[in-house]
Structure formats: structure tokens, C-alpha cells
Amino acid sequence: MSTVDTTLDRPARTPRRSAPRSTLTRSSGLALGLAMTWFSLLVLIPLAAVVVTASEGGWGAFWSTVTTPQTAAAIRLTVLTAAAVTVVNVVMGPLIAWVLVRDRFWGKSVLEILIDIPFALPTIVAGLVLLSLYGNDSPLGVNVANRRPAVFLAFLFVTLPFVVRMVQPVLEELDRDVEEAAASLGASRVTTFRRIILPSLAPAIAAGAALSFARGVSEYGSLVLLSGNLPFQTEVTSVRILSSIENDNVAGAAAVATILLVISLVVIVVLDLIQRRVAARG
Amino acid sequence: MSIEVSGLNKTFGDFVALDDVNVSLPKGQLTALLGPSGGGKSTLLRIIAGLEKADSGSVTIEGVDATDLPAQKRNVGFVFQHYAVFKHMTVAKNVAFGLEIRKRPKDEIERRVAELLELVHLSQFAHRLPSQLSGGQRQRMALARALAVEPSVLLLDEPFGALDAKVRKELRDWLRRLHDDVHVTTVFVTHDQEEALEVADEIVVVDQGRVEQVGTPDQLYDEPANDFVMSFLGDVTHLGGLTLRPHDIELDATPRLAGGVEGTIARLVRIGFEVRVTVHTVDGDEVSVVVTRAHARSLGLAEGRTVWLTPAAGAAVVPRMVLAG
Amino acid sequence: MTTYLLRLVAATYLFLLVAWPVSLVAVNTFDDGFASIRALFADPDIVVALRLSAYVAAVSVIVNTLFGVTISMLLVRYEFPGKRVLNALLDLPLSVSPIVVGLALVLVYGGRYGWFGPTLQGWGFDVIFSTPGIIMATAFVALPLMIREVVPVLEEVGVEQEQAAQSLGASGWQSFWRITLPSIKWGVVYGVVMTLARSLGEFGAVKVVSGNVLGQTRTATLVVEEKYLNFDQQGAYATAFLLAMVSVACIVVVAIIRPKNQH
Numbered sequence: 001m002s003t004v005d006t007t008l009d010r011p012a013r014t015p016r017r018s019a020p021r022s023t024l025t026r027s028s029g030l031a032l033g034l035a036m037t038w039f040s041l042l043v044l045i046p047l048a049a050v051v052v053t054a055s056e057g058g059w060g061a062f063w064s065t066v067t068t069p070q071t072a073a074a075i076r077l078t079v080l081t082a083a084a085v086t087v088v089n090v091v092m093g094p095l096i097a098w099v100l101v102r103d104r105f106w107g108k109s110v111l112e113i114l115i116d117i118p119f120a121l122p123t124i125v126a127g128l129v130l131l132s133l134y135g136n137d138s139p140l141g142v143n144v145a146n147r148r149p150a151v152f153l154a155f156l157f158v159t160l161p162f163v164v165r166m167v168q169p170v171l172e173e174l175d176r177d178v179e180e181a182a183a184s185l186g187a188s189r190v191t192t193f194r195r196i197i198l199p200s201l202a203p204a205i206a207a208g209a210a211l212s213f214a215r216g217v218s219e220y221g222s223l224v225l226l227s228g229n230l231p232f233q234t235e236v237t238s239v240r241i242l243s244s245i246e247n248d249n250v251a252g253a254a255a256v257a258t259i260l261l262v263i264s265l266v267v268i269v270v271l272d273l274i275q276r277r278v279a280a281r282g
Numbered sequence: 283m284s285i286e287v288s289g290l291n292k293t294f295g296d297f298v299a300l301d302d303v304n305v306s307l308p309k310g311q312l313t314a315l316l317g318p319s320g321g322g323k324s325t326l327l328r329i330i331a332g333l334e335k336a337d338s339g340s341v342t343i344e345g346v347d348a349t350d351l352p353a354q355k356r357n358v359g360f361v362f363q364h365y366a367v368f369k370h371m372t373v374a375k376n377v378a379f380g381l382e383i384r385k386r387p388k389d390e391i392e393r394r395v396a397e398l399l400e401l402v403h404l405s406q407f408a409h410r411l412p413s414q415l416s417g418g419q420r421q422r423m424a425l426a427r428a429l430a431v432e433p434s435v436l437l438l439d440e441p442f443g444a445l446d447a448k449v450r451k452e453l454r455d456w457l458r459r460l461h462d463d464v465h466v467t468t469v470f471v472t473h474d475q476e477e478a479l480e481v482a483d484e485i486v487v488v489d490q491g492r493v494e495q496v497g498t499p500d501q502l503y504d505e506p507a508n509d510f511v512m513s514f515l516g517d518v519t520h521l522g523g524l525t526l527r528p529h530d531i532e533l534d535a536t537p538r539l540a541g542g543v544e545g546t547i548a549r550l551v552r553i554g555f556e557v558r559v560t561v562h563t564v565d566g567d568e569v570s571v572v573v574t575r576a577h578a579r580s581l582g583l584a585e586g587r588t589v590w591l592t593p594a595a596g597a598a599v600v601p602r603m604v605l606a607g
Numbered sequence: 608m609t610t611y612l613l614r615l616v617a618a619t620y621l622f623l624l625v626a627w628p629v630s631l632v633a634v635n636t637f638d639d640g641f642a643s644i645r646a647l648f649a650d651p652d653i654v655v656a657l658r659l660s661a662y663v664a665a666v667s668v669i670v671n672t673l674f675g676v677t678i679s680m681l682l683v684r685y686e687f688p689g690k691r692v693l694n695a696l697l698d699l700p701l702s703v704s705p706i707v708v709g710l711a712l713v714l715v716y717g718g719r720y721g722w723f724g725p726t727l728q729g730w731g732f733d734v735i736f737s738t739p740g741i742i743m744a745t746a747f748v749a750l751p752l753m754i755r756e757v758v759p760v761l762e763e764v765g766v767e768q769e770q771a772a773q774s775l776g777a778s779g780w781q782s783f784w785r786i787t788l789p790s791i792k793w794g795v796v797y798g799v800v801m802t803l804a805r806s807l808g809e810f811g812a813v814k815v816v817s818g819n820v821l822g823q824t825r826t827a828t829l830v831v832e833e834k835y836l837n838f839d840q841q842g843a844y845a846t847a848f849l850l851a852m853v854s855v856a857c858i859v860v861v862a863i864i865r866p867k868n869q870h
Contacts, residue, residue, distance in 0.1 A: 122808025
């Protein structure tokens with residue numbers, strides 16, 4: 001019976017070490033070392049210096065710096081406006097993406113280009129651009145210059161591409177069969193959208209929202225000419241940091257900067273988690 | 283021996299891809315690595331090529347220990363299932379690649395490329411991009427590219443797997459003829475037993491990371507080492523304690539031979555010249571038997587009739603596998 | 608019906624937020640013909656600023672291309688401990704405020720109290736308030752762009768062509784130059800264009816590290832602010848127009864390249 005039960009005759013499989021954790025060769029290891037050195041010198045060490053400088057005075061000093069009325073007002077304005085803009089983007093982003101992917105009409109390629117302009121346009125120019133339509137000489141008669149809506153408008157402009165560009169490729173790959181299947185099963189267009197399409201777009205929308213929130217919170221350039229940087233009125237966090245730097249109060253600047261860095265880090269962790277969830281879904 | 287593989291182990295995480303594999307492949311032969319997908323045959327081929335590293339064990343190619351040699355030093359030709367054509371190069375440039383890397387003189391490269399394109403019938407496509415070729419043509423180009431460097435062994439990983447049935451059959455015949463001309467030691471991976479039986483001089487059956495049997499197509503078909511090999515190479519059925527082929531069972535309308543098993547015909551299906559009979563035996567087995575149409579008619583077979591089954595003389599049989607649990 | 612409504616909403620939104628304001632810059636620039644543009648090039652300090660911006664952007668593109676392609680290859684083709692953390696950290700420059708970037712660089716490379724600054728200055732090497740600082744600030748903010756373009760292309764291309772090249776005797780280097788690079792070419796070009804646009808336009812980080820010295824470390828974007836605040840609106844619009852032209856040109860180039868890239 002030696003040939004009979006081959007599966008049973010086999011010796012118990014000995015546990016082996018799992019696949020090696022590193023597949024680097026000597027030259028790729030060297031390349032990684034060089035790249036990491038540059039990345040550390042350019043990004044990691046400087047950012048660490050911000051946190052270290054902020055912590056030098058201890059927690060008390062840090063807390064009193066970031067809670068001075070003027071700073072707290074700036075942080076509140078920045079975060080709340082970025083949040084509001086993100087809400088608008090969560091609605092408008094998928095809508096624009098939908099039009100770009102599913103609709104066909106003359107001039108669509110122009111819209112495609114318009115979406116990317118805020119990303120490529122220098123932020124100082126973006127401020128000037130908005131000022132020309134919504135400033136003192138507004139042909140529309142809408143003047144937001146040096147008022148709070150200016151911050152909202154500037155954030156809206158610079159964050160425009162994020163949700164659109166995250167959602168668009170997902171929408172392109174979305175299987176139309178699935179929608180047709182849902183329709184054939186009796187689902188209305190609204191139901192199909194809510195139950196079938198929206199869940200597939202949700203991770204992309206969330207990722208785009210996280211990026212647009214982070215971008216809003218960290219915005220500086222487009223506000224310089226537009227918002228007037230009035231304390232308690234239109235002064236955002238970045239401007240607060242800059243005036244601390246200009247007054248040679250580096251510790252104060254670092255403390256406020258740390259708040260922004262923490263927000264950036266949270267956003268990156270959120271993005272990483274979203275990517276993992278999407279990857280797990282396959 | 284052209285390729286000697288010994289004590290090869292390979293795991294991916296918890297998955298055991300190869301489990302103590304030993305194989306020797308003689309020079310100049312066309313060998314098939316046959317087995318179900320996920321059985322480890324592609325991993326074995328890739329380790330021979332140096333595209334994958336084994337956890338332990340050794341690989342010797344033409345007497346040279348190649349275990350720690352990188353792929354580019356093994357002088358092995360490799361053909362991928364999805365062709366791996368260099369998309370940005372013309373057909374001629376693709377074929378010339380290995381020779382250019384070896385810094386051969388220009389005129390020699392030109393001559394050799396022309397020869398090879400002639401060999402794979404792609405001369406008129408020399409200056410096209412691979413995207414302008416069909417799947418079969420791309421794979422022939424990939425083959426020419428691999429042959430250009432005069433490899434000591436030629437390895438093909440499911441070379442026809444991505445092609446449709448008709449082209450696959452043509453290329454299969456063509457590979458056999460090519461091998462008869464070129465005589466380079468060739469190993470190809472396939473999960474198609476018909477392909478292996480038709481083309482190969484020798485077949486290595488691999489399943490669950492182990493070599494189940496090595497032999498010529500005839501040996502494998504007539505003397506399968508075990509139930510797995512037997513069932514992988516063709517249809518099988520079970521009669522009594524035996525596993526055997528449906529056409530190797532004699533079916534009689536009367537208890538003619540001693541040891542015949544009695545049963546009732548449950549179903550009759552006629553397909554072309556053959557008739558497939560399903561018999562429920564008194565032992566409780568469901569047995570498939572294939573007979574010719576003439577034979578079925580002469581016996582007057584019909585559903586519900588009682589028949590007697592016996593293994594034919596000279597039938598390939600193996601004892602039935604005892605299922606675990 | 609819904610389709611037309613959505614189309615109308617999207618088009619109106621983009622028109623009011625982007626198209627109209629951007630076109631107004633062009634209109635304002637050419638209020639009096641080419642005079643304002645000509646005036647720009649007549650001012651030697653402005654020419655220095657434009658040249659500095661171009662130089663900084665060029666260096667930033669070169670540095671980020673080398674770094675980006677290398678790190679993309681490592682991320683896609685190799686496994687190593689800490690890869691996931693590195694992958695996440697590489698996106699950090701996208702979400703860090705430019706002012707924080709400037710501050711961070713000053714804290715490390717500042718000549719007076721930076722971590723490395725005084726030492727570097729001792730060797731006669733100024734970073735902050737000088738061109739290297741501007742380059743670093745620019746390279747920082749544009750760092751993820753190349754990686755974000757090249758990584759998906761590398762993943763899409765797969766490893767089989769490289770493996771085929773290796774089995775034909777190509778070394779890692781040969782396979783990179785002859786096979787990998789040509790197949791990710793368009794991703795790299797796209798990354799270069801995006802990096803260029805971002806580098807030319809950087810404002811906040813440069814403002815912190817440059818010192819903004821007229822005729823020396825003032826870049827084109829700083830000129831826009833300076834001119835506007837000094838009530839030279841024409842000059843501000845003209846400079847902004849030049850910068851906007853470059854970035855719009857970049858986007859159009861990309862829009863033309865992209866469809867060719869798809870199979």
C-alpha cells in the first residue's frame with residue numbers, strides 16, 4: 001500500500017522561517033541609504049527640530065503659547081474654515097468628477113484643465129487671481145478682500161483638485177455592469193447611487209477630504225494679498241507662525257507649527273489607513 | 283545531466299511552494315513540469331532561472347553550481363507566460379537585446395537576429411513594435427529573444443497559457459519541431475496534461491510542492507505511481523478497491539468472467555462515437571464506463587438494465603486513494 | 608435632465624472659482640498692451656528674480672527626479688523594514704504648511720542658532736538667506752510629486768520585462784537604463800512637469816528662508832507680493848501673468864501627454 005495514501009505518508013511539514021523581511025541587494029541598500037540621508041537632512045531632521053524647539057520650554061510654555069487669545073483665534077479660524085471648505089469639497093468634488101467621467105460635451109477638456117490650475121498656480125498668484133474678481137474692483141460687485149469670506153474663498157480655490165482627482169480614477173474603473181445589475185434588480189437611480197456607487201467612492205472621497213483639509217489648514221500664500229491678515233479677524237495659523245518668526249520668537253513659532261505638524265501627521269495616518277482598507281478590499 | 287536540482291525548499295510566508303524537491307534533467311531533452319496551478323512548478327522553474335531564490339537546496343546547470351549565481355550570469359533563456367516583451371523596442375531590437383548586452387559585433391547581431399526571425403517566421407515583422415503583433419507572434423518573438431543568446435537551457439513558464447486553443451495547438455507542434463531542430467535542453471511548465479503528453483520527452487509531475495513522478499509520457503500514462511498522477515493525466519473512475527480509466531472496464535450483459543461486479547445502468551449518454559455509461563453497483567459504487575457505440579448497441583444497453591463490470595486485461599490501475607479523515 | 612443640471616452646476620462652479628478670475632489676470636496685464644510686460648524685463652532686479660526662480664526650479668527638478676525615481680524603485684521593487692512608515696512619511700511635505708517648512712529649515716540650517724547652521728557657516732557655507740536654502744525649501748515642498756507619478760507606473764509596468772532582461776544577461780544597471788526607464792518615461796515626464804510647476808510657484812517657504820533681498824534672493828513669486836504691496840498693481844499682474852502662463856502651460860503639456868500614455 002505504499003503508493004496508496006501519498007498525502008498521509010508525508011512527514012509533518014517542518015516549520016520554516018518565513019520569507020526574508022528584506023530583499024535589498026548591496027547596491028539597492030546603498031541607494032536606500034543615500035536617499036534616506038537626503039530625506040532626513042531635508043525633511044525629517046528639520047521637522048524634528050520644530051517639535052524639539054517647541055518642547056524645550058516644557059508643556060506649560062507650549063500650552064500658554066498656543067492658547068494666547070490671538071493664536072487661539074487664528075487656529076480656530078483656520079481649522080473651522082478648512083473643515084467648512086472640506087464639506088463643500090466633499091459635495092462638489094464627486095459631482096465634478098461625475099460630470100468629467102460620465103458626461104460628454106463640448107469643452108469638457110477645458111474643465112479638466114481648470115481643475116488642475118489651482119494645483120499648479122503659484123499660491124501668491126492664486127491670491128491675486130481671486131482678488132481680481134472678488135476684491136475691491138470686483139466686476140461682480142462682490143468684495144471679500146480683508147474679510148473672513150476671503151479665507152474661505154482662498155481655501156476653496158487651492159483645495160479644489162484634491163477630492164476631484166481622488167474620485168475620478170475610481171469612478172472611471174467602476175464597473176457599469178454593477179449599476180446595470182442593480183437597475184435590473186429594480187433599484188431606482190437614487191438607490192443605485194446610494195447603495196452601490198457611493199460605498200465604492202467613499203474611500204476616495206475620504207482620502208481627498210483628508211488631503212483638502214490638510215492643505216487648507218496649512219495654506220499661506222493665497223491669503224497674503226487677499227485676507228489682509230487682520231488679527232482675530234482674518235489671520236490664519238501660518239501667518240501667526242510667520243509673524244512670530246519675524247519677531248524672532250522662534251520658540252513661539254515652533255509651538256504653533258507643532259500644532260500644524262500634528263494635524264499633518266494625523267492626516268497621513270488617516271490616508272495610510274484608508275489605503276490599507278482599499279487594498280484589503282481588493 | 284544538464285540540470286540538477288537537489289533538496290530544494292521554498293516557502294512564501296506560511297505557504298510551502300517547494301518541499302525537498304530533487305530532479306535531474308538530461309541534456310538535449312524536452313521536459314514538461316506538469317501539475318495543477320499553485321503546485322509549485324512555476325516556482326521550481328523560476329528558481330532554476332535565478333529569478334527566485336530558494337530557502338535551501340542547490341541548482342546545478344551544465345555542471346556549474348548556479349545556486350548563488352544571479353539570473354544574468356546563468357546563461358538561461360526564459361520565456362514568460364505573458365511574453366514580457368520590451369514594449370518600447372521593435373521586434374528586431376527585442377531579439378537583439380541579449381546580444382547587445384554581450385557586446386557582440388554589430389554585423390554578427392544583425393545576421394543572428396535575421397536568422398532567428400526566420401526561424402520563428404517573423405522576418406516581415408522585424409521593424410514593428412510588439413503591440414502590433416498577435417499573442418502567438420509575441421510569444422514566438424519572446425522565444426527567438428531567449429534563443430538568441432544561445433542559452434545552455436531554455437525555460438518556458440506556461441508559454442501558451444495566455445493563447446486561445448487553436449493557436450496554442452499550433453505553437454505546441456511548432457515547439458516540438460523547433461526543439462527537434464535546435465536540440466537545446468528545454469523545460470516547460472504546463473497544467474495541461476494533453477500538452478505535456480503530446481510534446482514532452484519526459485514529464486515531471488509536481489503537486490503541492492513535491493515531485494509525484496518522473497517518466498516518459500507512456501510510463502506516466504500506463505504505470506502511474508499513484509492515484510494523483512493517474513487522475514491528473516486523464517479521466518478516472520473507481521471499481522472495487524481500484525482506480526482505473528473508464529475505457530479500461532469491460533462491460534457485459536451476462537456474468538461472463540469471474541470477479542465481475544454486478545450493477546444497474548443509471549444513465550446512458552452518447553457523445554459522437556462513444557457512449558458513457560453510469561453504473562450503480564451492488565457494492566454501492568457509482569462507476570463510469572466508456573464503450574464504443576457499436577459495442578453498446580450489440581449488448582443492447584439501456585437504462586435500468588443489469589450489467590457486470592470487470593477491469594480489462596492490461597488496464598492501468600492503482601489502488602484507490604484512502605481519503606484523509 | 609439631471610445630467611444637464613449637474614453639468615451646469617460643475618461648469619458654473621469652475622467658471623466662477625477658476626476660469627473667470629484667472630482670465631482677469633490676463634486682462635489686467637494687457638490693460639495697456641505689452642507695456643507692463645516690457646517694463647518687467649527692463650528692470651534688472653526683476654530679471655535677476657526671474658532667473659533665480661528658473662535656476663531654483665531647475666535644480667529642484669533635477670534633485671527631486673533623482674531622489675523620486677530612486678525611492679520609487681526601492682518602494683515598488685524591494686522589501687525592507689520600515690517601508691510602510693517611509694511610504695507614509697514621503698507624503699508629509701504635501702500637507703505641511705510652507706511656513707512650517709521654512710521654519711523647520713531655519714531651525715536646522717540657520718546661521719545664528721540652527722542645529723547645523725553655525726558649523727556650515729564656519730566652513731563658509733551659507734544655507735539660510737542664500738540660494739541653497741531657497742533650493743532646499745523648494746525641493747522640500749515638491750518632493751512627493753515625482754514619487755506619486757512614478758510609483759503607480761512602476762507598479763503597472765510590473766517586473767517581468769526586467770526579469771526577462773536579466774535572464775538575457777543584463778545587469779541591474781543595464782536593465783534599469785534600457786528597460787525600466789524607457790517604460791516609465793511618461794510617468795517621469797509628468798512628474799518633472801508637476802515638480803517644475805510647483806517649484807516655480809513656491810512662495811511661503813521661500814519667503815521664510817530667502818531673506819527676500821532685492822536683486823539677490825528675491826524670487827519671482829516674492830516679486831508679485833512686493834509689487835502689489837507697493838501699489839505697483841500693473842507690475843504685480845504682469846509677473847503673476849508670467850508665472851500663471853508657465854503653470855497653465857505645464858498643465859496643458861500634461862493633458863496632452865496623458866492620453867498617449869494610456870493603453
